[in-house]
Amino acid sequence: MDAEPRAEGHERVAIRVHHWLRTELMRSRFRPGEKLKLRTLAEELGVSLTPVREALARLVSENALEQIDHRSARVPVLSDERLREVCELRIDLEGKAAERAAERASSADADRLAAIHARMTEARLEGRMQDMMIENERFHMATCALADMPVLLRIVEGLWLQCGPLNFALKQMRFLHKPEEHPHNAVIRAMRERDPTLARLAMQRDIAVYSDALLRRLPEINVTARA
């Protein structure tokens, strides 16, 4: 099977599993509280236990999974306090990232952000909520990446991952903003105008609105998680 003998194709299996699990968590395939079983995952992916184990260990270290009873790993059930904390940290850290990004972004960078946001809006209008969420994530990660702070970027990715399993709650969520008032637009404008403070405030408002909506839904999420 050397379709790609040396190219991108032959990543390590453990890395592939890790990426796959990350994505599935982001797509809310697993519910909060669900236990992830080694042999089940290994069979589904057609690999042995070893790389699956490594991937799970990494996700535990990233706080994307929770080690329960010193043995199995499960998707964390976020308490109200914990979700509040994650959101608060996102507000601080993504706010800082947006601020820094606005100091450094070129107009081409701003265009890229605008393109992502356009795809996100399109998906939202067509009711493809899954795609909308993916583009939303892209928007935030792209903004963070513009700050050119790799350590911060990894931390923010970790925070997103912790909220990932909750995203399915947003699938039925009403529109949070009128399209023309969406905070992302202000973020993009701030990039073009090199206005760090505006960028920070707009990003923080975006996250705050998202957080409030999620926190209101948390009780019903954790009820369904119990089942």
Add this chain to the structure above:
Amino acid sequence: MDAEPRAEGHERVAIRVHHWLRTELMRSRFRPGEKLKLRTLAEELGVSLTPVREALARLVSENALEQIDHRSARVPVLSDERLREVCELRIDLEGKAAERAAERASSADADRLAAIHARMTEARLEGRMQDMMIENERFHMATCALADMPVLLRIVEGLWLQCGPLNFALKQMRFLHKPEEHPHNAVIRAMRERDPTLARLAMQRDIAVYSDALLRRLPEINVTARA
């Protein structure tokens, strides 16, 4: 329901290795750029490759190690920019933690911090720099723990771990403060007086002084790392 079913005796080997490596990294046993070899570590600890592999994978996920050429793991060589970033994030995040801690700390908590700082001062006066560093770490972690923000605590632990390999540079470092002016004292006072702003500023000053000292030393550190 035993008193302590699996308390001390048989922790998982992989966890033990992970803790051990964390500690060794903090104690600067490994130099920046050093490659960590599976079989060497396994032999030293008297275990097989599997748990060592898992521990290394976790440390890579925690940014405490760096995956090089998609195969081996090595202790990261921090660039000037990267060290600056880590320190900047520490100033933000530990500042916030100290602020929050000051809102919630009891006077018993303040006593505990004072005790840690006293041990640190004692170690410093006696020239036991290694012990001093350990107590310094304890002081910062204990303060963060008082903030009652577990997610933040894990992030800060990760940032410390990234600086860990550099700590050996501080062994010969001159005193950064006169004992009575040490910022830790101001932090403790802020806890007693419930003064969040003072707590944040004092903690930030402490980290800033440390950071500047470390940044000045970075060139020579990275030279020795090359060897």
Add this chain to the structure above:
DNA sequence: GCGCGGAATATGTGATAACAAAATTCGGAC
């Protein structure tokens, strides 16, 4: 002496097996 190439060694990866602990199922006593 220098560079090159191949062999020997070192090193990491993934699969499998043996084992231990936990969860589940089943059967019998009441």
Add this chain to the structure above:
DNA sequence: GTCCGAATTTTGTTATCACATATTCCGCGC
């Protein structure tokens, strides 16, 4: 019918093995 305990099954952990690739080392030719 219910509850308790033993047997069975499930599940996670570690060690070992086979293999692929990277690195080192040595000898040969120039």
